[in-house]
Amino acid sequence: MADRSLAWLVLAMAAVGSCMSMAVDQAPGPWRHAHATFYGDIKGGETTAGACAYEDVFAKGYGLHTTALSTALFQDGATCGACYELMCYNSTWCLPGAGTIKVTATNFCPPNWSIPSDAGGWCNPPRRHFDLSMPMFLRIAQYRGGIVPVAYRRIPCIRHGGIKFEMGGNNDWTSVLVYNVAGNGEVSAVGVRTTGSQEFTPLKRNWGQLWNWPDYSGHVGQGMSIRVTTSDGMVVYSHNVVPANWQLGQTFEGNQF
Template sequence: MAVLVASSLLVLVAMAMVGVVAGQDWDTAYATFYGDMSGAETMGGACGYGDLFQQGYGLQTAALSTALFNNGQTCGACFELQCYNSPQWCAPGTIQITATNFCPPNWSKPSDNGGWCNPPRKHFDLAMPMFVKIVKDYHAGIVPVQFRRIPCVKQGGIRFYMQGNVYWNLVLVFNIAGAGEVTDVSVKGSQTGWNRMTRNWGQNWQTGVQLLGQALCFRVMTSDGNTVESDNIVPQNWQFGQTFQSPQNF
Protein backbone atom coordinates (compact mmCIF):
# COMPACT_ATOMS: atom_id res chain seq x y z
CA MET A 1 0.00 0.00 0.00
CA ALA A 2 2.82 2.39 0.86
CA VAL A 3 4.41 1.68 -2.52
CA LEU A 4 1.15 2.53 -4.28
CA VAL A 5 0.83 5.78 -2.35
CA ALA A 6 4.41 6.78 -3.14
CA SER A 7 3.91 5.91 -6.81
CA SER A 8 0.71 7.94 -6.93
CA LEU A 9 2.46 10.91 -5.36
CA LEU A 10 5.24 10.69 -7.95
CA VAL A 11 2.70 10.65 -10.75
CA LEU A 12 0.89 13.67 -9.30
CA VAL A 13 4.15 15.59 -8.92
CA ALA A 14 5.14 14.75 -12.49
CA MET A 15 1.72 15.84 -13.78
CA ALA A 16 1.98 19.09 -11.83
CA MET A 17 5.42 19.81 -13.29
CA VAL A 18 4.15 19.20 -16.82
CA GLY A 19 1.18 21.44 -16.10
CA VAL A 20 3.44 24.29 -15.01
CA VAL A 21 5.33 24.15 -18.31
CA ALA A 22 2.38 23.49 -20.59
CA GLY A 23 0.08 25.86 -18.75
CA GLN A 24 2.19 29.00 -19.03
CA ASP A 25 0.09 31.80 -20.41
CA TRP A 26 0.79 33.33 -23.80
CA ASP A 27 1.71 37.01 -23.81
CA THR A 28 1.68 39.38 -26.78
CA ALA A 29 4.54 41.25 -28.46
CA TYR A 30 5.81 42.16 -31.93
CA ALA A 31 8.54 40.66 -34.08
CA THR A 32 10.80 41.95 -36.85
CA PHE A 33 13.83 40.45 -38.56
CA TYR A 34 17.38 41.47 -39.38
CA GLY A 35 19.92 40.28 -41.93
CA ASP A 36 19.14 37.93 -44.80
CA MET A 37 18.47 34.23 -45.29
CA SER A 38 22.15 33.37 -44.89
CA GLY A 39 22.03 34.31 -41.20
CA ALA A 40 25.56 35.64 -41.55
CA GLU A 41 24.86 38.60 -39.26
CA THR A 42 23.67 36.44 -36.37
CA MET A 43 25.97 37.17 -33.42
CA GLY A 44 25.81 36.92 -29.66
CA GLY A 45 26.09 40.65 -29.07
CA ALA A 46 24.94 42.00 -25.73
CA CYS A 47 24.81 38.57 -24.05
CA GLY A 48 28.46 37.88 -24.80
CA TYR A 49 27.93 34.62 -26.69
CA GLY A 50 30.00 35.71 -29.69
CA ASP A 51 29.75 33.46 -32.74
CA LEU A 52 26.40 31.74 -32.20
CA PHE A 53 27.10 28.97 -34.69
CA GLN A 54 30.36 28.05 -32.99
CA GLN A 55 28.71 28.17 -29.57
CA GLY A 56 25.84 25.92 -30.66
CA TYR A 57 22.98 28.44 -30.76
CA GLY A 58 22.68 28.63 -34.55
CA LEU A 59 19.86 30.73 -36.00
CA GLN A 60 17.31 29.86 -33.28
CA THR A 61 17.95 33.17 -31.53
CA ALA A 62 16.50 36.64 -30.97
CA ALA A 63 17.43 40.10 -29.75
CA LEU A 64 15.03 41.31 -27.05
CA SER A 65 13.71 44.80 -26.38
CA THR A 66 14.41 46.59 -23.09
CA ALA A 67 11.13 45.37 -21.62
CA LEU A 68 12.20 41.74 -22.03
CA PHE A 69 16.01 41.91 -21.82
CA ASN A 70 16.07 42.70 -18.09
CA ASN A 71 19.57 44.23 -18.17
CA GLY A 72 21.00 40.98 -19.53
CA GLN A 73 19.52 38.58 -17.01
CA THR A 74 17.18 37.15 -19.67
CA CYS A 75 20.19 36.09 -21.77
CA GLY A 76 19.90 32.34 -22.33
CA ALA A 77 16.14 32.12 -21.67
CA CYS A 78 14.07 30.24 -24.26
CA PHE A 79 10.77 31.27 -25.81
CA GLU A 80 8.13 29.85 -28.12
CA LEU A 81 6.66 32.32 -30.62
CA GLN A 82 3.81 32.27 -33.10
CA CYS A 83 2.45 34.90 -35.45
CA TYR A 84 -0.84 36.22 -34.10
CA ASN A 85 -3.95 38.11 -35.19
CA SER A 86 -2.68 38.96 -38.68
CA PRO A 87 -4.34 36.60 -41.23
CA GLN A 88 -2.70 38.41 -44.13
CA TRP A 89 0.78 37.54 -42.91
CA CYS A 90 0.63 34.74 -40.33
CA ALA A 91 1.80 31.25 -41.22
CA PRO A 92 0.83 28.27 -39.05
CA GLY A 93 3.19 26.81 -36.49
CA THR A 94 5.59 28.08 -33.86
CA ILE A 95 9.32 28.63 -33.47
CA GLN A 96 11.56 28.19 -30.45
CA ILE A 97 14.37 30.65 -29.82
CA THR A 98 17.02 31.53 -27.24
CA ALA A 99 17.53 35.13 -26.09
CA THR A 100 21.08 36.04 -27.18
CA ASN A 101 21.11 39.78 -27.85
CA PHE A 102 19.63 43.19 -27.04
CA CYS A 103 17.46 45.20 -29.41
CA PRO A 104 18.24 48.83 -28.44
CA PRO A 105 15.63 51.59 -28.41
CA ASN A 106 15.49 54.04 -31.29
CA TRP A 107 14.56 57.26 -29.53
CA SER A 108 14.46 59.20 -32.81
CA LYS A 109 11.35 57.29 -33.90
CA PRO A 110 8.00 56.59 -32.22
CA SER A 111 7.35 53.01 -31.18
CA ASP A 112 4.77 52.53 -33.95
CA ASN A 113 7.04 53.76 -36.75
CA GLY A 114 10.49 52.24 -36.51
CA GLY A 115 11.17 52.43 -32.78
CA TRP A 116 10.02 48.84 -32.40
CA CYS A 117 12.25 48.14 -29.42
CA ASN A 118 11.42 51.30 -27.49
CA PRO A 119 10.11 50.82 -23.93
CA PRO A 120 7.62 49.67 -22.87
CA ARG A 121 7.11 47.59 -26.01
CA LYS A 122 7.82 43.85 -25.83
CA HIS A 123 9.64 42.94 -29.01
CA PHE A 124 11.67 40.14 -30.62
CA ASP A 125 14.14 40.88 -33.42
CA LEU A 126 14.66 37.56 -35.18
CA ALA A 127 17.19 36.24 -37.65
CA MET A 128 15.44 36.30 -41.03
CA PRO A 129 15.40 32.46 -41.42
CA MET A 130 13.41 32.23 -38.17
CA PHE A 131 11.07 35.11 -39.04
CA VAL A 132 9.98 33.47 -42.30
CA LYS A 133 8.98 30.32 -40.43
CA ILE A 134 6.05 32.15 -38.83
CA VAL A 135 5.03 34.50 -41.68
CA LYS A 136 3.89 33.86 -45.25
CA ASP A 137 6.20 36.50 -46.68
CA TYR A 138 9.12 38.40 -45.17
CA HIS A 139 7.68 41.62 -46.66
CA ALA A 140 5.40 41.62 -43.62
CA GLY A 141 8.28 43.44 -41.92
CA ILE A 142 6.72 43.54 -38.47
CA VAL A 143 4.00 41.25 -37.12
CA PRO A 144 2.18 40.78 -33.83
CA VAL A 145 3.19 37.57 -32.04
CA GLN A 146 2.24 35.54 -29.04
CA PHE A 147 5.08 34.23 -26.90
CA ARG A 148 5.70 32.20 -23.79
CA ARG A 149 8.70 30.99 -21.81
CA ILE A 150 9.64 27.36 -22.34
CA PRO A 151 12.37 25.14 -20.88
CA CYS A 152 15.63 25.22 -22.85
CA VAL A 153 16.90 22.01 -24.41
CA LYS A 154 20.65 22.05 -25.10
CA GLN A 155 23.16 19.50 -26.36
CA GLY A 156 25.95 18.64 -23.93
CA GLY A 157 26.80 20.23 -20.62
CA ILE A 158 27.25 23.74 -19.25
CA ARG A 159 30.17 25.55 -20.91
CA PHE A 160 32.65 27.97 -19.37
CA TYR A 161 34.74 30.30 -21.54
CA MET A 162 37.75 31.69 -19.65
CA GLN A 163 38.74 35.35 -20.16
CA GLY A 164 40.60 38.10 -18.30
CA ASN A 165 44.12 38.28 -16.91
CA VAL A 166 46.15 37.08 -13.95
CA TYR A 167 44.47 39.64 -11.64
CA TRP A 168 40.91 39.50 -12.94
CA ASN A 169 38.86 36.62 -14.30
CA LEU A 170 35.82 36.86 -16.58
CA VAL A 171 33.88 33.69 -17.34
CA LEU A 172 31.16 33.36 -19.98
CA VAL A 173 28.64 30.76 -18.78
CA PHE A 174 26.52 29.39 -21.61
CA ASN A 175 24.67 26.43 -23.17
CA ILE A 176 22.28 26.35 -20.22
CA ALA A 177 19.33 23.97 -20.32
CA GLY A 178 16.19 24.23 -18.21
CA ALA A 179 15.37 27.80 -17.18
CA GLY A 180 18.25 29.08 -19.34
CA GLU A 181 18.83 32.25 -17.30
CA VAL A 182 21.87 32.20 -15.03
CA THR A 183 21.28 34.24 -11.88
CA ASP A 184 24.22 33.25 -9.67
CA VAL A 185 27.71 31.81 -10.22
CA SER A 186 30.38 30.78 -7.70
CA VAL A 187 33.89 29.51 -8.39
CA LYS A 188 36.27 27.50 -6.19
CA GLY A 189 39.95 27.01 -6.91
CA SER A 190 42.07 24.13 -5.67
CA GLN A 191 43.67 26.63 -3.28
CA THR A 192 40.59 28.70 -2.37
CA GLY A 193 37.13 28.28 -0.94
CA TRP A 194 33.95 29.14 -2.80
CA ASN A 195 33.84 32.71 -4.14
CA ARG A 196 30.67 34.28 -5.43
CA MET A 197 31.08 35.95 -8.82
CA THR A 198 29.24 39.08 -10.01
CA ARG A 199 27.59 39.70 -13.34
CA ASN A 200 29.74 41.91 -15.55
CA TRP A 201 27.47 42.01 -18.61
CA GLY A 202 25.15 39.54 -20.32
CA GLN A 203 26.18 36.12 -19.06
CA ASN A 204 29.78 37.11 -18.34
CA TRP A 205 30.65 36.68 -14.66
CA GLN A 206 33.71 38.17 -12.94
CA THR A 207 35.89 37.80 -9.87
CA GLY A 208 39.04 39.50 -8.64
CA VAL A 209 40.24 36.32 -6.92
CA GLN A 210 43.44 35.08 -8.57
CA LEU A 211 42.65 31.66 -10.04
CA LEU A 212 45.31 31.06 -12.69
CA GLY A 213 47.26 27.89 -11.99
CA GLN A 214 44.44 26.27 -10.01
CA ALA A 215 41.94 23.58 -10.93
CA LEU A 216 38.44 25.11 -10.82
CA CYS A 217 34.95 24.10 -9.77
CA PHE A 218 31.82 26.10 -10.65
CA ARG A 219 28.40 26.31 -9.04
CA VAL A 220 25.70 27.73 -11.31
CA MET A 221 22.17 28.71 -10.31
CA THR A 222 19.33 29.48 -12.73
CA SER A 223 16.28 31.68 -12.28
CA ASP A 224 14.11 28.77 -11.12
CA GLY A 225 16.41 28.18 -8.14
CA ASN A 226 18.03 25.01 -9.47
CA THR A 227 21.78 24.62 -8.98
CA VAL A 228 24.40 22.51 -10.75
CA GLU A 229 27.90 22.06 -9.32
CA SER A 230 30.66 21.15 -11.77
CA ASP A 231 33.64 19.85 -9.80
CA ASN A 232 37.20 20.17 -11.13
CA ILE A 233 35.87 20.90 -14.60
CA VAL A 234 38.78 23.26 -15.38
CA PRO A 235 42.25 21.68 -15.06
CA GLN A 236 45.16 23.31 -13.26
CA ASN A 237 46.95 24.21 -16.53
CA TRP A 238 44.05 26.14 -18.07
CA GLN A 239 44.68 29.25 -20.16
CA PHE A 240 42.62 32.30 -21.07
CA GLY A 241 40.68 31.81 -24.30
CA GLN A 242 39.84 28.17 -23.56
CA THR A 243 36.34 26.71 -23.18
CA PHE A 244 35.55 23.85 -20.80
CA GLN A 245 32.37 21.77 -20.76
CA SER A 246 30.78 20.22 -17.71
CA PRO A 247 29.29 16.71 -17.90
CA GLN A 248 26.21 18.13 -16.17
CA ASN A 249 23.41 20.41 -17.28
CA PHE A 250 20.02 21.40 -15.92
Protein backbone atom coordinates (compact mmCIF):
# COMPACT_ATOMS: atom_id res chain seq x y z
CA MET A 1 0.00 0.00 0.00
CA ALA A 2 2.87 2.38 0.83
CA ASP A 3 4.43 1.92 -2.61
CA ARG A 4 1.08 2.50 -4.29
CA SER A 5 0.54 5.67 -2.27
CA LEU A 6 3.97 6.90 -3.24
CA ALA A 7 3.25 6.21 -6.88
CA TRP A 8 0.11 8.33 -6.72
CA LEU A 9 2.06 11.06 -4.93
CA VAL A 10 4.66 11.11 -7.69
CA LEU A 11 1.98 11.35 -10.35
CA ALA A 12 0.32 14.23 -8.51
CA MET A 13 3.61 16.09 -8.15
CA ALA A 14 4.30 15.57 -11.84
CA ALA A 15 1.61 18.08 -12.69
CA VAL A 16 3.66 20.83 -11.08
CA GLY A 17 6.01 21.20 -14.05
CA SER A 18 7.26 19.66 -17.25
CA CYS A 19 10.55 18.60 -15.67
CA MET A 20 8.77 16.44 -13.13
CA SER A 21 6.37 15.12 -15.74
CA MET A 22 9.32 13.93 -17.81
CA ALA A 23 10.79 12.18 -14.77
CA VAL A 24 7.60 10.19 -14.19
CA ASP A 25 6.93 9.30 -17.83
CA GLN A 26 10.44 7.94 -18.33
CA ALA A 27 10.70 6.16 -14.99
CA PRO A 28 13.50 3.56 -15.23
CA GLY A 29 12.86 2.09 -11.80
CA PRO A 30 10.42 2.08 -8.86
CA TRP A 31 10.20 5.05 -6.54
CA ARG A 32 11.12 4.38 -2.91
CA HIS A 33 11.10 6.26 0.39
CA ALA A 34 14.19 7.78 2.03
CA HIS A 35 15.38 11.01 3.66
CA ALA A 36 18.01 13.52 2.63
CA THR A 37 20.33 15.98 4.35
CA PHE A 38 23.44 17.81 3.11
CA TYR A 39 27.10 18.26 4.02
CA GLY A 40 29.87 20.59 2.96
CA ASP A 41 29.38 24.17 1.77
CA ILE A 42 27.74 25.89 -1.17
CA LYS A 43 30.87 25.40 -3.31
CA GLY A 44 31.09 21.70 -2.57
CA GLY A 45 33.73 21.91 0.12
CA GLU A 46 34.22 18.63 2.02
CA THR A 47 32.45 16.69 -0.74
CA THR A 48 35.27 16.43 -3.28
CA ALA A 49 36.85 13.23 -1.93
CA GLY A 50 35.26 10.35 -0.05
CA ALA A 51 34.86 6.62 0.35
CA CYS A 52 34.60 5.77 -3.37
CA ALA A 53 38.29 6.57 -4.03
CA TYR A 54 37.50 9.24 -6.62
CA GLU A 55 39.63 11.75 -4.64
CA ASP A 56 38.40 14.76 -6.62
CA VAL A 57 34.84 14.55 -7.96
CA PHE A 58 35.34 17.73 -9.99
CA ALA A 59 38.36 16.29 -11.80
CA LYS A 60 36.46 13.04 -12.33
CA GLY A 61 33.54 14.88 -13.96
CA TYR A 62 30.88 14.44 -11.28
CA GLY A 63 30.99 18.02 -10.01
CA LEU A 64 28.41 18.98 -7.39
CA HIS A 65 25.83 16.45 -8.58
CA THR A 66 26.87 14.01 -5.87
CA THR A 67 25.65 12.27 -2.76
CA ALA A 68 26.94 10.19 0.11
CA LEU A 69 24.90 7.07 0.88
CA SER A 70 23.93 5.47 4.18
CA THR A 71 25.04 1.91 4.98
CA ALA A 72 21.78 0.46 3.64
CA LEU A 73 22.45 1.97 0.19
CA PHE A 74 26.27 2.10 0.06
CA GLN A 75 26.75 -1.68 0.24
CA ASP A 76 30.43 -1.48 1.20
CA GLY A 77 31.21 0.66 -1.84
CA ALA A 78 29.50 -1.55 -4.42
CA THR A 79 27.10 1.28 -5.36
CA CYS A 80 29.83 3.87 -5.95
CA GLY A 81 29.13 5.41 -9.34
CA ALA A 82 25.42 4.54 -9.33
CA CYS A 83 22.98 7.30 -10.33
CA TYR A 84 19.82 8.36 -8.54
CA GLU A 85 16.93 10.72 -9.09
CA LEU A 86 15.38 12.37 -6.02
CA MET A 87 12.48 14.64 -5.21
CA CYS A 88 11.45 16.22 -1.93
CA TYR A 89 7.89 15.47 -0.83
CA ASN A 90 5.49 15.70 2.10
CA SER A 91 7.41 18.43 3.92
CA THR A 92 6.85 22.15 4.49
CA TRP A 93 10.53 22.56 3.61
CA CYS A 94 10.15 21.28 0.03
CA LEU A 95 10.59 23.95 -2.63
CA PRO A 96 7.32 24.23 -4.59
CA GLY A 97 7.74 23.12 -8.19
CA ALA A 98 11.39 22.17 -7.66
CA GLY A 99 11.13 18.97 -9.67
CA THR A 100 13.90 16.41 -9.30
CA ILE A 101 17.67 16.26 -9.03
CA LYS A 102 20.01 13.64 -10.46
CA VAL A 103 23.13 12.67 -8.51
CA THR A 104 25.95 10.14 -8.49
CA ALA A 105 26.99 8.15 -5.42
CA THR A 106 30.54 9.26 -4.57
CA ASN A 107 30.81 8.93 -0.79
CA PHE A 108 29.66 7.09 2.35
CA CYS A 109 27.58 8.56 5.16
CA PRO A 110 28.70 6.56 8.22
CA PRO A 111 26.35 5.62 11.05
CA ASN A 112 26.51 7.48 14.34
CA TRP A 113 25.63 4.91 16.97
CA SER A 114 25.69 7.50 19.78
CA ILE A 115 22.61 9.23 18.34
CA PRO A 116 19.18 7.65 17.73
CA SER A 117 18.34 7.10 14.06
CA ASP A 118 15.32 9.39 14.39
CA ALA A 119 17.20 12.16 16.19
CA GLY A 120 20.41 12.82 14.29
CA GLY A 121 21.69 9.38 13.39
CA TRP A 122 20.18 9.70 9.95
CA CYS A 123 22.61 7.28 8.32
CA ASN A 124 22.22 4.52 10.90
CA PRO A 125 21.06 1.15 9.51
CA PRO A 126 18.54 0.25 8.31
CA ARG A 127 17.68 3.81 7.20
CA ARG A 128 18.01 4.64 3.51
CA HIS A 129 19.51 8.10 3.45
CA PHE A 130 21.14 10.53 1.01
CA ASP A 131 23.65 13.06 2.30
CA LEU A 132 23.72 15.47 -0.63
CA SER A 133 26.12 18.23 -1.54
CA MET A 134 24.62 21.50 -0.31
CA PRO A 135 23.86 22.87 -3.80
CA MET A 136 21.88 19.73 -4.66
CA PHE A 137 19.89 19.86 -1.42
CA LEU A 138 19.03 23.51 -1.98
CA ARG A 139 17.55 22.67 -5.37
CA ILE A 140 14.77 20.67 -3.75
CA ALA A 141 14.43 21.99 -0.18
CA GLN A 142 15.03 24.99 2.04
CA TYR A 143 18.26 25.25 4.01
CA ARG A 144 16.39 25.55 7.33
CA GLY A 145 14.71 22.21 6.77
CA GLY A 146 17.96 20.34 7.41
CA ILE A 147 16.43 16.94 6.72
CA VAL A 148 13.52 16.18 4.40
CA PRO A 149 11.69 13.08 3.21
CA VAL A 150 12.42 12.19 -0.41
CA ALA A 151 11.26 9.81 -3.10
CA TYR A 152 14.14 8.28 -5.03
CA ARG A 153 14.87 5.79 -7.78
CA ARG A 154 17.86 4.37 -9.61
CA ILE A 155 18.34 5.79 -13.09
CA PRO A 156 20.77 5.06 -15.93
CA CYS A 157 23.97 7.12 -15.78
CA ILE A 158 24.71 9.39 -18.72
CA ARG A 159 28.42 10.05 -19.23
CA HIS A 160 30.52 11.86 -21.80
CA GLY A 161 33.29 9.82 -23.35
CA GLY A 162 34.44 6.36 -22.41
CA ILE A 163 35.12 4.61 -19.14
CA LYS A 164 38.23 6.02 -17.45
CA PHE A 165 41.01 3.94 -15.92
CA GLU A 166 43.44 5.73 -13.62
CA MET A 167 46.61 3.77 -12.93
CA GLY A 168 47.93 3.91 -9.39
CA GLY A 169 49.86 2.12 -6.67
CA ASN A 170 53.66 1.91 -6.99
CA ASN A 171 56.31 -0.12 -8.79
CA ASP A 172 55.48 -3.21 -6.73
CA TRP A 173 51.69 -2.92 -6.46
CA THR A 174 49.30 -1.83 -9.21
CA SER A 175 45.79 -0.45 -8.78
CA VAL A 176 43.14 0.67 -11.25
CA LEU A 177 40.54 3.32 -10.42
CA VAL A 178 37.44 2.88 -12.60
CA TYR A 179 35.12 5.85 -13.13
CA ASN A 180 32.89 7.67 -15.63
CA VAL A 181 30.83 4.52 -16.11
CA ALA A 182 27.56 4.97 -18.02
CA GLY A 183 24.44 2.82 -17.93
CA ASN A 184 24.03 0.99 -14.64
CA GLY A 185 27.12 2.80 -13.30
CA GLU A 186 27.63 0.22 -10.55
CA VAL A 187 30.80 -1.74 -11.30
CA SER A 188 30.64 -5.24 -9.86
CA ALA A 189 33.75 -6.78 -11.41
CA VAL A 190 36.95 -5.76 -13.20
CA GLY A 191 39.25 -8.10 -15.10
CA VAL A 192 42.63 -7.32 -16.67
CA ARG A 193 44.59 -9.18 -19.33
CA THR A 194 48.22 -8.11 -19.37
CA THR A 195 50.72 -8.37 -22.23
CA GLY A 196 51.44 -12.00 -23.07
CA SER A 197 48.53 -13.37 -21.04
CA GLN A 198 45.67 -15.31 -22.60
CA GLU A 199 43.21 -14.88 -19.72
CA PHE A 200 41.63 -12.00 -17.83
CA THR A 201 42.63 -11.88 -14.17
CA PRO A 202 39.72 -10.85 -11.90
CA LEU A 203 40.77 -7.89 -9.78
CA LYS A 204 39.82 -7.40 -6.15
CA ARG A 205 37.88 -4.38 -4.90
CA ASN A 206 40.27 -2.49 -2.63
CA TRP A 207 37.72 0.17 -1.63
CA GLY A 208 35.07 2.06 -3.52
CA GLN A 209 35.96 1.77 -7.21
CA LEU A 210 39.67 1.19 -6.66
CA TRP A 211 40.69 -2.29 -7.81
CA ASN A 212 43.94 -4.25 -7.55
CA TRP A 213 45.38 -7.70 -8.28
CA PRO A 214 44.44 -10.30 -5.64
CA ASP A 215 48.12 -10.91 -4.84
CA TYR A 216 48.87 -7.15 -4.71
CA SER A 217 51.42 -7.58 -7.49
CA GLY A 218 52.95 -4.88 -9.68
CA HIS A 219 52.47 -4.59 -13.43
CA VAL A 220 54.40 -1.50 -14.47
CA GLY A 221 55.62 -1.92 -18.04
CA GLN A 222 52.82 -4.25 -19.10
CA GLY A 223 50.10 -3.29 -21.55
CA MET A 224 46.54 -4.08 -20.51
CA SER A 225 43.10 -4.90 -21.83
CA ILE A 226 40.35 -4.26 -19.26
CA ARG A 227 36.95 -5.89 -18.85
CA VAL A 228 34.29 -4.06 -16.81
CA THR A 229 31.11 -5.72 -15.58
CA THR A 230 28.23 -3.82 -13.97
CA SER A 231 25.74 -5.21 -11.46
CA ASP A 232 23.08 -5.69 -14.14
CA GLY A 233 25.32 -8.19 -15.93
CA MET A 234 26.44 -5.89 -18.75
CA VAL A 235 30.07 -6.27 -19.89
CA VAL A 236 32.31 -3.98 -21.92
CA TYR A 237 35.85 -4.74 -23.13
CA SER A 238 38.55 -2.12 -23.74
CA HIS A 239 41.26 -3.97 -25.65
CA ASN A 240 44.84 -2.70 -25.32
CA VAL A 241 43.53 0.40 -23.56
CA VAL A 242 46.64 0.75 -21.36
CA PRO A 243 49.94 0.83 -23.31
CA ALA A 244 53.06 -0.89 -22.03
CA ASN A 245 54.79 2.45 -21.33
CA TRP A 246 52.13 3.68 -18.90
CA GLN A 247 53.14 5.74 -15.87
CA LEU A 248 51.69 5.91 -12.37
CA GLY A 249 48.95 8.54 -12.21
CA GLN A 250 48.07 8.35 -15.89
CA THR A 251 44.44 7.93 -16.98
CA PHE A 252 43.29 6.07 -20.09
CA GLU A 253 39.89 6.10 -21.77
CA GLY A 254 38.22 2.91 -22.88
CA ASN A 255 34.94 1.86 -24.43
CA GLN A 256 31.60 2.72 -22.88
CA PHE A 257 28.31 0.96 -22.16
